[in-house]
Amino acid sequence: MKENKTKYMILGLLNHQPMSGYDIKERVDHALSMFWNSGFGQIYPTLASLAEDGDIQLLKKESKAGPDRKVYQITEQGKVMLKKWLATPTEKEEVRYEMLLKLFFSSAIDPTDVIRNIESFQMKKQEEKIRLDMFCMELEKIMNESEDHRMYYLTARFGQKVYEAYLQWAQQAIDMLRENEEPML
Amino acid sequence: MKENKTKYMILGLLNHQPMSGYDIKERVDHALSMFWNSGFGQIYPTLASLAEDGDIQLLKKESKAGPDRKVYQITEQGKVMLKKWLATPTEKEEVRYEMLLKLFFSSAIDPTDVIRNIESFQMKKQEEKIRLDMFCMELEKIMNESEDHRMYYLTARFGQKVYEAYLQWAQQAIDMLRENEEPML
DNA sequence: GAAAGCATGTAAACCGTTACATGATTGG
């Protein structure tokens, strides 16, 4: 069976502080977006099922604009579940790179198109890396202040390292393909 | 809408040579496993729908052991579709790292458990990297023989670079956590 | 004779995305 990891993402965030579904979405998009994503269509139903199972509970309802803002809190039961998951090593991490799938079959298309695809990849990663670098620098200053910050730093650092690898590879790949395309030098 | 990429994976493989569903599974597991995965439960229905749409066609049925071995071939229509996809840059590549999600929340557990999790990650990646390195070396020798080999080399090289980043990060992370755990030196 | 590998497929369950529906408040 495939465990629902969205459940643990919510538990992890609520373990830090009580939040609403809307808050959770914001945190995912801002703090976790480099390695995780989730939509409202997943968050709200998961919140409901976690509450039903007693892993979280409604702390309060606030009303400011539109529907009630429902703030949830993690329960002791939820904390136990979260910690159990956290302490278990991830066994298989299956990633899928559509870009590599394309590249693998790209002998069927024009080399200039292949180069364009890699350049597109390169540009996107370059942009994202700027944000990552800034994030890393900020976290480096404060990482000794708490265990939280130290963990955030480690995840940001992971991204930084991997993105560096992306960019190095992309440049080498482009150079190699270009060299091969125009060997009249 | 979310495009069915499994379709293109099959088309890409069949563009190289006619194959059965069983063959496709084998190729995915051996040649693409570093960046793609697929099960029979996906391959057979996709094969059926591609044949229905006229993107592939049944070349022959062979009988050796058990059910007929159904070998499929890509059609001209399928080739057009494949090439169109290949020439389009991938816009957003969303990866999910369960390991990083855990790490992000790991201030809630014992640092020794965090270290153990990272070590588990490190060991798995080390093992896989050995295979990648061998693969890269073999491909480097023959990559000038055909455009196919050149593309295979580039994908293997991508894996190599990224795995190097994984391992460097893991060692630094472990060192940092250990240093912090036992500061009495 | 049992186990592993060859070979195809279906059905159920689950995960995840997208679109839709609703509606109040705030800022330009």
Next chain:
DNA sequence: CCAATCATGTAACGGTTTACATGCTTTC
């Protein structure tokens, strides 16, 4: 007054995984 933001949710669809069902051949 219109757009953006806050805020919650449902429904439909599509992708993916897992389990199940079948049965032959080869190897130990």
